[in-house]
Amino acid sequence: MKLIIMGLVTGVLFGFLLQKATVLRYDRQLGALRLKDMTIVKFMLSAVSVSMVGIYLLHDMGMVDLSIKTTILGANIIGAILFGLGWGLLGYCPGTSLGALGEGRYDALWGIIGMVFGAAVFTRAYPYLTETVYTWGNYGKVTLPSALGINHWPVIAVFLIAAVLLFGFFERMKL
Amino acid sequence: MFTQRQWSPYLAGALTGIVIIASVLIAGQYFGASTSFVRAAGMVEKLFSPERVAQMDYYVRVAPRMDWQWFFVLGILLGSFAAAKAGGTFKWQAVPDMWRARFGNTPVKRAVTAFAGGAVAMFGARMADG
Incomplete structure (x- = not known):
């Protein structure tokens, strides 16, 4: 029960911030995919930069666990291509589709129904996928620091510097 | 501030980063959304054929029930609605x-x-x- 209330409160905060940043809009998402409007990239990279530092600090202090996904090249690459294709058609991603509906863009509702349908289709394909794409290039739970064999802080520093340079570039180009 | 039509994406993004850190620290939960669509699909299918859903591998792995993430996704809808209404951008x-x-x-x-x-x-x- 407590976990459910925390989920709802966290979602409300996130939905509020997404809406204020105007990143829920179809025009913003297509604008990013067409390399004409980097508002979403600014929002995402800012969130990732802040949370990356905070979570690794807490992890170093032994206060939180990381949640590292398995790298399977076959499933990751083919899945990502399909995701990108669908995202470009829909113009919302799974989380933002609910937010778009919340601000009255009810074309998102068709996307939400389509995503529930796509999830049901996936459950049928899953037994076949486990014998094919999920066996192609399984590297286990790797991270950039573990693959490079170095501490995570140099990787984080490089990421933050790259993000700031990219932000500067976006502002100069008025993207 | 709440009645502003929009905030800087850098500010809203950084604040989102803080919400993510708090969520991981307090609830042990990382942000995600797509798993909830599988749970929703399973809940719909269960209405028609509960025996079949109980036997399907993926619905066993991702059970058709409402969890932290399910309410998180629902919260996004409510938070967006509140922000849009407050800022006069609901349309x-x-x-x-x-x-x-x-x-x-x-x-x-x-x-x-x-x-x-x-x-x-x-x-x-x-x-x-x-």
């Missing part, structure tokens, strides 16, 4: 502006494209475990 719209500029006022075409795009995107997101 009922069947066809986005950019779509209208390119394809005209074509709500049926938009609905079909959104449905198909959603289905393909979700299939891909689940395959990549995103």
